[in-house]
Amino acid sequence: MLLMPWAEILRRLPRVVLGLILFGVGIAFMVAGNLGLGPWDVFHQGVSDLIGVRIGTVTVAVGLIILLGFIPLREKVGVGTILNAFLIGMTVNVVLPLLGSPEAMWVRAALMVGGPVVIALGSGLYIGGGLGPGPRDGIMTGLSKRGIKISRARTGIEVTVLLAGIALGGSVGIGTLWFALGIGPMVGYFLPKLTLPEPQVPAASA
Numbered sequence: 041m042l043l044m045p046w047a048e049i050l051r052r053l054p055r056v057v058l059g060l061i062l063f064g065v066g067i068a069f070m071v072a073g074n075l076g077l078g079p080w081d082v083f084h085q086g087v088s089d090l091i092g093v094r095i096g097t098v099t100v101a102v103g104l105i106i107l108l109g110f111i112p113l114r115e116k117v118g119v120g121t122i123l124n125a126f127l128i129g130m131t132v133n134v135v136l137p138l139l140g141s142p143e144a145m146w147v148r149a150a151l152m153v154g155g156p157v158v159i160a161l162g163s164g165l166y167i168g169g170g171l172g173p174g175p176r177d178g179i180m181t182g183l184s185k186r187g188i189k190i191s192r193a194r195t196g197i198e199v200t201v202l203l204a205g206i207a208l209g210g211s212v213g214i215g216t217l218w219f220a221l222g223i224g225p226m227v228g229y230f231l232p233k234l235t236l237p238e239p240q241v242p243a244a245s246a
Contacts, residue, residue, distance in 0.1 A: 044170075044171075044239060045239065048239045049119055049171060052169040052170060052171055052236060053119070053169075053171070055165050055166075055168075055169050055234075055236075056119075056120050056123060056165065056166045056169035056171050057123065057127065058162075058165055059161075059162040059163065059164070059165025059166030059167075059168075059169065060120075060123055060124055060127040060128055060131070060162065060166050061127060061131050061162070062158050062159070062161055062162030062165065063128050063131070063158075063159050063162035063163060063166065064096070064127065064128040064129065064130070064131025064132045064134075064135065064162075065131060065135050065158055065162075066154075066155045066156065066157070066158035066159030066160075066161075066162060067081055067099075067128065067131075067132050067155065067159065068131070068132045068135035068136045068139060068155075069139070069151040069152070069154050069155035069158060070151065070152060070155035070156070070215055070219070071085065071095060071132070071136055071211075072136060072139035072140065072141065072142060072148075072151050073142075073147075073148040073149070073150075073151030073152035073155065073215060074141070074148060074211060075148055075149065075152040075211075075213045075214050075215040076152070076211055076212050076213025076214055076215030076216035076217070076218070076219070077205075077210065077211050077212070077215060077216060077219070078156070078159075078216065078219040078220070078223065079198040079199070079201050079202035079205065079216070079219075079220070080102075080176060080198075080201050080205075081095070081099075081205075081210070082201070082202055082205030082206060082210035082211060082212055082216065083102075083201040083202070083204050083205035083208070083210060084098045084099050084102060084205070084210070085098075085205065085209075085210040085211055086204070086205040086206070086207070086208025086209050086210035087102070087205075087208060089208065089209050089210070090208050090209070094132075094133050094136075095129075095132060095133075095136070096128075096129040096130060096131070096132030096133030096134075096136070097129060097133060098129070099128060099129030099132060100125060100126055100128075100129035100130065101129075103124065103125035103126075103128075103129065103174070103175045103176070104125050104175075106175040106176060106178075106179055107121070107125060107175050107178075109175075109178075109179050109182070110175075110178055110179075110182065113178075113179065113182030113183070113185075113186070114182070115173075115178045115179070115181065115182040116172065116178075117172060117178075118171045118172015118173070119171045119172060120166055120169060120170075120171030120172035120173070120174070121171075121172035121173060121174060121175060121178060122172075123171075124166065124172075124173075124174035124175060125174075125175050128174075139151070152214070152215040152218065153218065155215070155219075156218060156219045156222050156223050156226060157222075157226060159223065160222075160223060160226030160227045160229070160230050161226075161230050163227045163230065163231065164227060164229075164230030164231045164233065164234035164235075165230075165234050167227075167231060167235070168231055168234035168235035168236055169236060170235070170236055170238070176197070179197065180193045180194050180197060198220075202216075
């Protein structure tokens, strides 16, 4: 686990939880808009359609499976890592039925455009809280520590899951392109503004 006093963890926890909930809301927006999903969610939706399980449940299951990859990569697991594995998918399962399946194109377009913005805001909150990377991010950073450039690791993982999702019938469209082009700059905008400073560790007494 990440070394941090419990009082500091509890102080950061609400913003991390809020960030993960917003992340799940953003995914639900894009699923309801049905104009294309981000690479991981194309995969999650493809698996969901294949086995008849809700997409949020698949998201949780995949996250937990990926956590096993932290063991050989010796990647640290934080409170935020565990919460990420559960909360995002659970939120998708709660929010998606509330959104239904809108037919008006302007509503679908608004959900598609707004989804990545909400995801980026949520990412800034939960990553900036410093309680541990999400399972998918942890695999990427773990590979980078073993000599694979982080850009190559990210691209390789995203392309692989996207192709697998397409093969399984996941939703690809203009929303996929919007996510791919927009998520990086938007997270880059929100993250510095929402990152909490590192906690001060008292110096050891002489």
